[in-house]
Amino acid sequence: MSIRSRLRVRTRLRSIAHRIWPPEPKPLILTYHRIADDPVDHWELAVSPAHFEEQLDVLRRTRHPLPLADFVRGLMAGSLPPNAVALTFDDGYIDNLLVAKPRLAAADVPATVFLTTGFVDRSGGFWWDELARLILLEKGPRSFDLMVRGESVHFDVGTEPPMRADGTSKSAMLTRRKATIGSIWRTIRCLGDEERELIMAQLRSTFANGNYRAWPDRIMTSAEVRALVADGLVTIGAHTVNHPTLSALDxxxxxxxxxxxxxxxxxxxxxxxxxxxxxxxxxDAKVRDAVKAAGFVFACSVRPGSACAKSDLFALPRIHAHNLGGDAFEQALRSASAAGEA
Ligand SMILES: [Zn+2]
Structure with a gap:
């Protein structure tokens, strides 16, 4: 039997074993971004409102939802129930207030929203949302060059037709377009805001024909943030001003x-x-120290895994919540518990 077949058999056996003897639940922190029906969700950051309701139902039935601060204190004190869970939302999209909040309130599940404060009260959205929508929804040229720090970088999206706004597409996978989004993302993520905006302007002039809406959603205003936290169910955490790659900054x-x-x-x-x-x-170590020195009590990473008393308070693990219905979500929580601590 080949190594691959053996691995497949082992994975299958493990999944059968988990069904018969479910692993002990372990404390988990979940990461959400948007609660929205978004057919063009390249980054897989949106959970549909219907799925979110099913997920909240699973959490109410099988887990012990806690405010993130209580979760962390219980974790450190060793008093956290093993099935504890805390919900977090990154970035501060408006749907957190309009769509997520009423559902959290109905289920009485607390959450923390990490806010990118420079985008509050500002029109426009995040560059990675616009990048994905430009390349996926606009026809554009087959290949193009971008000037990055004075050097010309070549990209090729091939002959794939663009995705329709309803998310359907003639090409099954849009492999070339998606790969192009990934390589531009890697090329410009660590640039300064002005440098990156110059490249986004090149992309707009190369691709945009007005068929795409640049951002799936905006960020909350100050008044909306205050409305979100008014009854105490949702708390706010910080997520920087401009959403930079912190380790790339001086x-x-x-x-x-x-x-x-x-x-x-x-x-x-x-x-x-x-x-x-x-x-x-x-x-990195420098960024972690800066967060600690700023007076934060704890910080969340995106390292997957369950939390335990030994977890680094300034690099708490989190599980990405995918757009899954109740059963698949419950299974994902079980797998996350089985995968162990980070
Ligand atoms: Zn973010």
């Missing part, structure tokens, strides 16, 4: 991004803000 800029977002969150909510989430989950 020390001063890194400190500014972290401290200014804390102050902005505290000004918005008139309460201390103790939690932080690293944009893209990116951090």
């Amino acid at each position: 020390t001063v800029a890194c400190h500014h991004e972290i401290i200014k977002s804390k102050l902005a969150c505290e000004a918005l909510t008139a309460a201390p803000v103790e939690s932080f989430a690293y944009p893209y989950g990116d951090f």
